[in-house]
Amino acid sequence: MGFDAVYYEPAALDYELGKMLRAKYSGLPWNEIESHNRIPELTASENREFPKLKQHLIIGVRKTHKYVPNYKVSDWLVPYTSSGCRAMCLYCYLVCNYNKCAYLRLFVNREQMLDKILKKGAESPAPQTFEIGSNSDLVLENTITENLIYTIERFAREGRGHLTFPTKFDMVKPLLSLDHRGKTIFRMSVNPEEIIRRIELGTSPLRARIRALNDMAEAGYPVGMLIAPIILVPDWKRLYEELIGQLAEELSPKVKQNGFIEIILMTYSFVQNAINTDAFPNGVKLFDREMMTGRGRGKYSYRNEIRAETESFLREKLFKELPDMPILYIS
Template sequence: MRFDAVYYKPDSLDYPLGKKLKEQFGSLPWIPIESHNAIQEMRDKPNSEFGRMKRNLIIGTRKTHKYVENHKVSDYLVPYTSSGCTAMCLYCYLVCNYNKCAYLRLFVNREQMLDRLIRQGEKSSSPLTFEIGSNSDLILENTITGNLEYTISRFAHEGRGKLTFPTKFDMVEPLLDLEHRGKIIFRMSVNPQPLIQKVELGTSSLRQRIDAVNRMCAAGYPCGLLIAPVMLTEGWRELYTGLLEELNEGLSGQMKKQMFIEIILMTYSYIHRAINGDAFPQAPDLYDKELMTGRGRGRYCYRAEVRAEAEAFFRTEVKRILGDVHILYIS
């Protein structure tokens, strides 16, 4: 990844990873900031600058460590080593939290965060699964920080329970030979290739994602797929039937035998529409007033009857094309 500048909290340079990043990106301008959440010059930029803002790297330390209960793949969503992303998926839920400032933030106090996570697992009466990738794409982040090698290797020996994270990227090579002891659940997010090209800007292709999850499965990682987010655009049935057929053809026998599937329908927002309209005027408008309804302040989701139709479609088509693969949930 190429960046134009680094914005950093001065105390981040007190950590080994902070020093490493300073050396790694030493040729770029380094601009000190007081808070990674309140960079005024970024906030003042127009929405049309969204893509260019993603070419800045922000470095700090994570102060918030609130674990959020989750009862899907994991027991808790855990704030971890990054938030935001350099990709520009037009529906990205982080935009709801950070608005146009959904650029990549790296938090260099990884030792502190993993120490706390390991202690949390030890205190539980039963093994827990922690989702560490809900705020960013850790495969993408890992190309800069090496944090997944650090996390997986250490958790395999010291951690109780499991870790999990999803990705839209294929750069899994550094993870394949790690000793993970089956404690890391790898989940690949997939969508039809035409939607990846138009909506999931800056991410790996469907073919690359299939190859990556096959390789992780072959390396012994428990693996699953997220069909997410499902976008009910024109011709969506044909698009998602095509996706399932491509998965059936491309996934290894080993992967199809042991995998699970999560299916998540898209939630959109007024903020997305405002930013996308200015930053990506040629991109498709994902808002459909005929299919969507309000969901909280400024957010939209598919109407209940539309969601029910989509759920019936996926349950039927997954069964027809992929057989008895376990669908964990459709939400």
């Protein structure tokens, strides 16, 4: 994966993964920083430089390990080995405070983070599920660090409960032969190919995602599928009906019989709109004043009546085409 520069906390080089990354990217400029959270020369960049910032790699030590309760697929949202991403989805909720969270940040203290998950799981009265991929795309990150290989294998040996993560990428081949013992729940995010191509910039095509999901199910992983985020472009009903038809045709019997579905409607923000306007002037306009309403400070979501219509439409189509896959929630 091509980067043009590395920004690093000196303490990161005290860790095994930090040393590996130093050797792997020895040909790039290495810029010392005080904190991965504060890189003045990057945060001062203009919005139009957003795609350029995505070419930088930030390496640090994760110091905060706060677990957030979750009531969907997992019991806990867990900060893990990376934050941010190389892709440029125009709606990405990781983009905050303008450019401060745009670029990929890798955290080298993976042993410490997994130790805490293992301890939390062992001490809990009932088996817990830990969402480790809410801050980044771990399949993409794995192509750089092999952290998923380390995590899945170690958790299989020592863990209680489950790990889970979503992805928009198809590079799952290194995961297929792992001894996962059914303790990692793999979830693939899908959207109509037109939306992937025009809005989920830099991610894997739909057919490749479907193949990866089928392969992971065949390898014995518990699997789920996110139809997310639902984006109500002008011809959204046609696009999502075609998507559901394609899923019914191309998903394997194992996925259809054992998998589950999550549905999330897009939330957008003032910050994302400001960056997209400057960085992608010809991009799809995601803010729709007629269909959206304020939701919290600087955020927008679809109006309640539009959400209800969307939910009814999707439930009807999915019940017809994928009747054995339960919809866990629509949010």
